[in-house]
Amino acid sequence: MRPSYILFFIILFFFFVDATLFIHSQRLEEELRSVEKIQKIAVSGLGLTDLCVATEARYTRNPAVSDPMAPFMDHPGALEHFPTGSFWAPEPIKSFR
């Protein structure tokens, strides 16, 4: 068998794997869409402003509304004390002040 035919079968294998993952992503999207309705009720009913991703520091739990002084309090480029702070970029100037 020519080596290029073997290559063709390998490509076909990856095509099937990725096609299966694509179908999976469509199903997952549908599943998550049904959950979204409940999540939106929680957000509007409780006035939530953030996702509950990192709860180790007060400003990583509610970055949009928490104390603007806490993260990057030394200077805007300072490395953060908390590990999740490495994900957090200095927030944009967002207040009307």
Next chain:
Amino acid sequence: MARIPKGLEKQFNVLDFSLSSLWRRKLKNLGIMLVFALVIFLLGSFQMLTGALTNSAETVLENTPEITIQKMSAGRQEAIPLAYKDKLGSIYGIRAIIPRIWGYYFDESHLANFTVLALESDSMPSGDKLNLTLSHGHFPKISEPGTAVLGRSVYDILGLGKRRVFSLFKPDLSLKSFETVGVFNRETDLLTNDLIVMGLADARDLFAIQESMVTDLCIYVANPTEIETIAKKIAGLLPDTRVLTKSQIQKTYQVVFSWRSGFASICLLTALVAFAILAWDKASGLSPEEKREIGILKILGWETADILAVRFWESTLVSTFAFIIGCTAAYIHVAFFDASLLKPVMVGWSVIHPPFKLLPSVTVADLMLIFSFSVMPYLGATVIPAWRCSTVPPDSVIR
């Protein structure tokens, strides 16, 4: 049987030769491909995870309060007087002003940070449907002081089991007891996992906040196109406050999860650069054996273009397969294993571990970005040295 066109047949032969050549040096090529795939896997996983979180935040948080007002003093946030509510009465277009208390409660025995939230949920939009977010029970009513609704992780960390009563410390270290009247359901974990929701009076008692104070005011406007105008009016009327609009809150999320601005992305880019150096070193430094092979091929009548075609096919196969394997593994990692390798970086020292049931964000733009960051430099690093070698006289190479 249909005959393959001559030009295509030649490319097939070149491809066959390239594959045999790759197989001859399988250890080296497989090694490079796996390391390459690993770098792409890390970059891809990071991008898919942060993209998924940003998408989730964008979709879910479109119902956040339209304007949030917080009082600032010495650059820090402090309690806002309820009297400010009356000052805003003169602004036309405000539909509702809802006072809210939220803060953090650090549980010293479990080292966990809980978020305490208190507001009159009946006056909030969708407030009447809030019970749908609970797996059982109901939201605290004004007539039920000392009751609370808990996020699932809070419920687990407090170890309530079948008990319904728990106590939290007040600032003077006296205990305040609460009765659990409901627990949030699994579907809202991404938002409510660390929440303790209670009535305003209970929150004031717990945090020792004066009767006339709250932490912020949520404002809803009649016409959404007027949010910015009303926010500016509020900022003018209450100069000691920070006025946050919904779009600003959403923008924060576009920034915080942006991998291009995170420190972790710098680490990943460093890995990519390290790989580029490795690839350059491995691929560009043609061994004497490879140089001799090129020389022999030229003597046999191969043209420079043919030799370049072989090198191009070799590099394309290695880098494209690394790209496909890396991206496929990244999707599987985020979708099926909840991004378990990146999760420790995302949650840091958090005691409350949020669920990461997210749809990996796969966009053409991101794939192109990863492709151009990884495959293109590799092609350049391998084809250019081969071109240099194939242009020198063959007798000087094989001698």
